[in-house]
Amino acid sequence: MNKANSTETKKNLHTISLLVVNKPGVLVRIALVFARRGFNIDSLVVSPTVNPKFSRMTITATGDKATLDQIIKQTSKLIDVQHAGEHKHETAIELELALFKVKCKPTSKAAIYKLIKRFSAQVLDFTESSLIIQQTGTTEEIDEFENLIKKYEIIEMIRTGKIVMAPGKEPT
Amino acid sequence: MTTKRSPDKPLTGAEVLIKCLENYGVEYIFGLSGGAAIPIFDALVGSKIKLILVRHEQGATHMADGYARATGKPGVVLVTSGPGATNTVTGIMTAHMDSVPMIVLTGQTITGMLGKDAFQEADILGISMPVVKHSYLVKNTNDIPRVIKEAFYISNSGRPGPVLVDLPKDITSAPCTAVLDPEMDLPGYIVPSKGNKNDILKMAKMFKGAKKPLLLIGHGAVISRAGKAIMELAEKLNCPVTNTLLGKGAFPETHRLSLGMLGMHGTAYANKALILCDLILSIGSRWDDRINGNPAEFCIGAKKLHIDIDPAEMGKIIQPDASVVGNARLVVEELVKHVEPIDTKEWLQELNYLRKQFPLKYSCENGVTAQQVIDALYQVTKGKAIVTTDVGQHQMWAAQFYLTDQCDYWITSGGAGTMGFGFPAAIGAQFGKPKDLVVAIVGDGGFQMTLYELSTAAIHKLPLKVLIIDNKYLGMVRQWQELFFDNRLSGVDLEGNPDFVKLAEAYGVKGFHIHKVDHVKEVLEEAMKYNAGPCVIHAEVIKEDNVFPMVPAGKSAYHMIIEPPKTKLEKPTGST
Numbered sequence: 001m002n003k004a005n006s007t008e009t010k011k012n013l014h015t016i017s018l019l020v021v022n023k024p025g026v027l028v029r030i031a032l033v034f035a036r037r038g039f040n041i042d043s044l045v046v047s048p049t050v051n052p053k054f055s056r057m058t059i060t061a062t063g064d065k066a067t068l069d070q071i072i073k074q075t076s077k078l079i080d081v082q083h084a085g086e087h088k089h090e091t092a093i094e095l096e097l098a099l100f101k102v103k104c105k106p107t108s109k110a111a112i113y114k115l116i117k118r119f120s121a122q123v124l125d126f127t128e129s130s131l132i133i134q135q136t137g138t139t140e141e142i143d144e145f146e147n148l149i150k151k152y153e154i155i156e157m158i159r160t161g162k163i164v165m166a167p168g169k170e171p172t
Numbered sequence: 173m174t175t176k177r178s179p180d181k182p183l184t185g186a187e188v189l190i191k192c193l194e195n196y197g198v199e200y201i202f203g204l205s206g207g208a209a210i211p212i213f214d215a216l217v218g219s220k221i222k223l224i225l226v227r228h229e230q231g232a233t234h235m236a237d238g239y240a241r242a243t244g245k246p247g248v249v250l251v252t253s254g255p256g257a258t259n260t261v262t263g264i265m266t267a268h269m270d271s272v273p274m275i276v277l278t279g280q281t282i283t284g285m286l287g288k289d290a291f292q293e294a295d296i297l298g299i300s301m302p303v304v305k306h307s308y309l310v311k312n313t314n315d316i317p318r319v320i321k322e323a324f325y326i327s328n329s330g331r332p333g334p335v336l337v338d339l340p341k342d343i344t345s346a347p348c349t350a351v352l353d354p355e356m357d358l359p360g361y362i363v364p365s366k367g368n369k370n371d372i373l374k375m376a377k378m379f380k381g382a383k384k385p386l387l388l389i390g391h392g393a394v395i396s397r398a399g400k401a402i403m404e405l406a407e408k409l410n411c412p413v414t415n416t417l418l419g420k421g422a423f424p425e426t427h428r429l430s431l432g433m434l435g436m437h438g439t440a441y442a443n444k445a446l447i448l449c450d451l452i453l454s455i456g457s458r459w460d461d462r463i464n465g466n467p468a469e470f471c472i473g474a475k476k477l478h479i480d481i482d483p484a485e486m487g488k489i490i491q492p493d494a495s496v497v498g499n500a501r502l503v504v505e506e507l508v509k510h511v512e513p514i515d516t517k518e519w520l521q522e523l524n525y526l527r528k529q530f531p532l533k534y535s536c537e538n539g540v541t542a543q544q545v546i547d548a549l550y551q552v553t554k555g556k557a558i559v560t561t562d563v564g565q566h567q568m569w570a571a572q573f574y575l576t577d578q579c580d581y582w583i584t585s586g587g588a589g590t591m592g593f594g595f596p597a598a599i600g601a602q603f604g605k606p607k608d609l610v611v612a613i614v615g616d617g618g619f620q621m622t623l624y625e626l627s628t629a630a631i632h633k634l635p636l637k638v639l640i641i642d643n644k645y646l647g648m649v650r651q652w653q654e655l656f657f658d659n660r661l662s663g664v665d666l667e668g669n670p671d672f673v674k675l676a677e678a679y680g681v682k683g684f685h686i687h688k689v690d691h692v693k694e695v696l697e698e699a700m701k702y703n704a705g706p707c708v709i710h711a712e713v714i715k716e717d718n719v720f721p722m723v724p725a726g727k728s729a730y731h732m733i734i735e736p737p738k739t740k741l742e743k744p745t746g747s748t
Contacts, residue, residue, distance in 0.1 A: 021360050024309070025297065032302055053359070066487075073484035079306040079326060082360035 013042070014068050015094065017164055017172050018057040018075060019049070019083040026080040030057065033074045039063040043161025054082065056172070058163050087164045092172070097160045098142045099124070100133045103153040112152055119145045130155060185313040186215035186344035191352060192320040193221060198248050200224055200239065200603050202232035206252020208292060209279030211344040213250070224603065224632070227624040229256050231596040233263020234622065236274050238560060238600030241583045246273035246327045247600060253279045254292030258299060262590060264334045265303040269587025270418060271391060273328035275335055282342040283311055297338050305333030313343050314350035322356050330363040331482040332395060364481055367498025367506065375494040376510035378451065378475050384519045385411045386449040388434070391418035391586070392456015392480060394579045398422060398501035402455060405508045410516045412523055414442040416457045417571055420582040425575035426555070431523065432575070435463035437568040440530035440721045441523055443729040446471055448522070453477040456500040459489040460587070461725070465746050469728030479503050530734055532572050536689045539714045542566055542641045545692055546573040546613065549639060552696045557609040558601050560584065562594040562618030565647035568719045570613045592621030595638055599625060602634045609700070616642040616669055626679040629706040637699055639709045640672050643717065651718045656743050672710035686711040
């Protein structure tokens with residue numbers, strides 16, 4: 001992927017937060033709205049809220065702005081969705097958690113630990129030949145870490161997907 | 173034989189369900205029984221709700237749809253699980269596309285067998301999800317009263333639509349101890365009503381300086397019964413009005429300000445008004461592709477205003493210059509107060525000139541035409557019938573030549589374009605409006621998709637009339653193949669049509685036959701007088717005739733074809 005394309009994709013990557021009534025099927029209804037309009041869901045986090053009646057869904061998806069507006073309106077229209085809205089990078093706290101299982105040879109160990117320190121990541125498990133590293137940060141920070149660590153060979157990777165929260169008095 | 177239930181036994185879920193339906197004023201249930209729904213059918217024994225036993229579940233849905241459109245009350249369907257449920261999908265989709273309130277109750281296998289491929293198990297909740305406004309799978313008998321209350325509220329508030337309730341057999345069989353009128357639990361459902369006052373004032377200001385305003389009336393105007401308010405607005409502004417296919421009747425098409433229907437097969441003058449206007453206000457229409465094949469060329473330079481109860485319609489196709497989210501009637505009632513009369517004398521003169529230059533017309537030179545039959549029906553019934561239609565050429569001719577002057581008198585499948593809709597919808601409409609004259613104008617293709625409901629109409633001696641426009645073709649597709657595909661006819665020849673009069677007689681239904689130009693009126697007059705039960709009027713019309721004007725799919729009104737073209741046309745870019 002060239003640089004221009006990559007910025008284009010980033011521009012089209014949206015974070016949508018939905019407050020939904022905790023009823024079976026609500027996820028399917030929401031997924032249908034995305035799929036019908038050709039939006040691929042890149043990540044999805046469903047979590048409980050303070051009120052057990054509701055769940056929070058945080059979805060990142062790629063697509064054009066006009067279609068996104070329709071998706072937000074169409075999901076808001078669902079009976080079991082109380083609120084849906086896009087969150088901008090600048091106005092919300094965004095975090096993601098990732099686990100990397102990385103090959104670790106005696107020759108590369110020092111360099112890997114240096115990286116871990118620089119990114120304030122943590123080692124959760126280690127064997128003779130590999131490490132499991134946990135990192136929490138913005139999507140960009142995790143992307144950057146992944147980029148640097150991958151030259152030591154990532155065996156497995158898992159990311160939770162983004163969660164967001166609006167700061168101050170503003171509700172998410 | 174029916175036996176009375178012991179009075180001290182608690183009511184079952186099914187019995188509570190029927191009680192709830194009675195309390196919500198349900199007069200009729202359109203349904204077909206089956207194993208998983210037996211407890212519900214059992215609870216109907218002795219109820220004041222009349223069960224209309226249909227011959228196929230699709231028929232039940234269209235009947236409920238016709239009933240709902242004729243009365244404004246939700247139509248209720250009751251079917252069994254599996255194929256019974258899946259047979260309702262076309263009818264649910266039809267109601268969903270046209271925002272029609274409908275409750276579909278489906279029997280389901282017992283909860284313990286859900287997901288285990290039990291006999292006649294279908295995941296109808298999953299299957300129907302994209303075409304319902306909302307749906308439920310009831311897993312607790314005591315939830316029944318709340319679910320039914322919510323279903324009625326959701327289906328007929330805001331933008332109406334179908335609600336499906338899936339009812340496992342063990343749930344309807346178990347005792348129910350819940351109160352009949354519980355609180356609803358719908359924290360995520362908001363119904364817009366009056367509209368934001370500032371938005372209305374902003375919209376009213378838009379009319380200042382407009383010289384060529386145009387009102388575009390859609391189904392939302394019919395659903396909200398906005399007719400009177402629109403009349404006031406149109407007359408105050410002295411503004412011409414055009415209507416979509418589903419907007420027929422919200423503003424009288426015989427009114428001096430009416431341009432009739434616009435769009436793909438709308439009047440030439442309505443479509444030309446789209447090109448010429450400098451302001452257009454859509455009241456409850458969604459600027460869909462039948463009136464707006466190419467949004468980039470839609471009303472270029474005109475201010476676009478939009479009133480709709482569904483916020484998702486704002487900017488979906490057209491980005492409005494001013495919009496109000498709310499009930500069309502309530503919003504227009506408020507808007508009228510804030511607009512000033514406009515001097516539209518020249519604008520109306522221009523349109524009247526176009527009206528004279530490009531009238532809707534037909535000829536009887538080569539034999540009986542659909543237009544002649546429909547025009548004659550309009551005259552014979554004095555425009556007072558509730559008309560239902562199928563989809564295709566006959567539908568467009570009916571829309572053009574059977575003018576509609578009041579809400580609820582035009583029932584057609586607009587968004588979905590469902591063949592086979594017209595006849596069962598007429599049955600539903602006749603149940604809902606027993607004293608009205610109901611005529612189903614159907615094609616020979618569409619009628620054969622749901623004609624089995626002749627039994628249903630005959631048993632109940634409904635005095636409805638079925639006018640079959642028989643050109644022995646799937647005519648609209650044939651028209652496209654002639655105009656855009658070098659007349660390479662494929663899959664359109666309905667060779668083997670039955671003798672519809674004999675067919676009717678086999679069901680004990682009276683049949684009439686039209687095949688001569690000079691007998692059309694006479695036969696129709698005779699048929700309209702026949703009220704002992706349903707009748708079928710088989711009108712054999714010339715086989716190859718085309719609907720004009722025509723705006724090819726994907727094109728704007730600039731590309732309207734008024735007369736049969738002499739040169740070959742490009743293949744349309746629009747979908748259908």
